[in-house]
Amino acid sequence: MPWNNQGGGPWGSGPRGPWGSGPQSQGPTPPDLEDLLRRSQDKLRSVLPGGGVGGKGVAIAALVGLVLWGASGFFRVQPDELGVVLRFGQHVRTVNPGLNYHLPYPVETVLTPKVTTNNPIHIGMRLVDDMRRGTTTRDVPEESLMLTGDENIVDVDFTVFWRVKATSREGVADFLFNIQNPEGTVKAVAESAMREVIGRSEIQPILTGARQTTEAAVHELMQKTLDQYGAGITIFQVQMQKVDPPSQVIDAFRDVQASRADQERAQNEAQTYANRVVPEARGRVAQIVQAAEAYKEQTVAEAKGQAARFTKVLEEYTKAPQVTRERIYLETIERIFAGTDKIILDSGGAAGGSGVVPYLPLNELTRRPAAQPQAGATR
Template identity: 60%
Template sequence: MSNGPWQPRGQGPRNPNPWGSGPSGGGGREPPDLEDILRRSQDKLRRVLPGGGPGGEGGGLSKLGAVGIAFLGLLAVVGWMLTGFYTVRPNEMGIERVFGRFAAITAPGLNWNWPYPIGRIDKPTIGVQTIEIGLRSGAGPRGGVRDIREESLMLTGDENIVDVDFSVLWLVDARRPQDFVFNLKSPEATVKAVAESAMREIVGRRDIQPILTGARLEIERAVQDLMQKTLNTYGAGIIVQQVQLMKVDPPAEVIDAFRDVQAARADQERAQNEAQTYANKVIPEARGEASRITQRAEAERERMIADARGEAARFISILDEYQKAPAITRQRLYLESIERIYGGMDKIIIDQGKQQNGVVPLLPLNDLMRRSANGQEKR
């Protein structure tokens, strides 16, 4: 007879029992007898439990064993139910599951849910959390800040490169924490990826100059709104509380050249401001002078128009008088013309044809007129 797998070669016939020799004995060990173990356990329970006095070993022993097994099962069930108690901390919120489905939201304190494997508890933190993009605080030498350039270098709308370090403050939406638990596998990685994508999109829409100077607040608000919109489409159950720009600079390799450009632009703005100041001073003066000349010309035009109208009216009135009495009007015009022509002369003209006998020839009229004029000047 050949040796079996449980019997070494050369040591006799094969033993059909792998745990040892059969009832007749041998070198191996017999397997434990389950009936014997159960009988001994029943004997011990009969000694401990009341009503376990001497009696028949048949029905009494069976009943006692059934009661013991039921009691142990009850203890096991009670112990399993007690494992369903759990505690939620003040900065947490309990999410109960039953057979994998969302059941309820529990407040901080002691609560109970069906134990595993029927129930499950998730406890997301509801406090404000911070994610840094482009830098890691406390990760540098001596606990400083380490720059992560693969996250911070971004392309602007005018095809320049800018180094942007920022942080995002976010928290779980207390109204729908189940979305945070069920819809996100890696919440922090998701928030970080959405924040970096939103910042790259907002920076890519703008030129580098506003990004480096006065558009920080606008960029922060735009990134926050875009992040919140994206996370809402994911059903993430996350509220983006704030976006903070920590550093916005050109890359380190060209920062000196950018500073020179900034200085040149500052000089340009200063020169433009000075020119604008001079223009603001000269232009109003020129406008005032032009207005004054215009007003003077308007006044002169009005005067000349009025004089012309007066002369025309006077001529019309003379014409009317002339038409009424032509001879008298001609005589009047003659006299007025002679008076206007000779009014400033020191000569006396006498019409001898008409007033020949009325004037003494030797009368010194010129001297008398001079004396009269001198007397009036002295007065």
């Protein structure tokens, strides 16, 4: 610092000197140690009986100091913490939340890490607080750009949630003593695990439906690596926030994805049409086959019936030819005249008569019982 040469010496004018005689700065003046000691002695003389510090006073002061030193070993562990007690820097035990005691400093000390807090670490992105737009995301390409197994580049942003392994007493001690920078270690392991999983996969499944599989693989690989380190850290969850191609080719990749989606939609529509048409065609085929089978059975049955009837008639004709001929004639005439209108003429009637014989149509009366018959109707 340059000297002020306006005075007569190297420390300027006035009563200032090299050891602080006189005002040296505008800050607060440090306390005078001799004055503090003198005031402490005066207070101690006023408390002790006799107004002096003798052997008895020294013993009382030492006893009070010993009690205060012993009481300084009480400590409280919060519900989200665990207490790690160190004896001359060596881990001796782990205590649960609540009021506990350890041997006073410097014999034993205690560390209370938080073991229930989920700590997030963002890889490939950073959250930036903006007064105008709120929290925004800033991309970190040196962390997010990764090479896939089919030699494509993919931009992956993901978040890892971790916490101290509190399932065992040794896990908290491992977290405190085996790693120096927990956040840096978890971040390096997460980025390494994600690059390894992405390097074993192709870009197409990563961009479409393999996100959960990738997260599970990264989670398992990270936990295995941290357990090998003895880090005392549990990976709670891995969330992939963004998986995209590089910004220079993202439009081309989106066109490819749209084309593949159109292809899948067309295939699904064709499969739906086939699933509808093929069963209908099979149903019509089965219907036609069943109708043909029924017609075949009907025709065969009728032919067999007619053949059996002819055989029976032949047998009867052999026994009585004349009677059988008359019976066949009558049955034929009955079948012919059953569906025709009939007029009966009597050729041997009285002279001058019309020769028409009236008869009662019983069959029509049976079919239409509600109709009123006309009196004197003839046919």
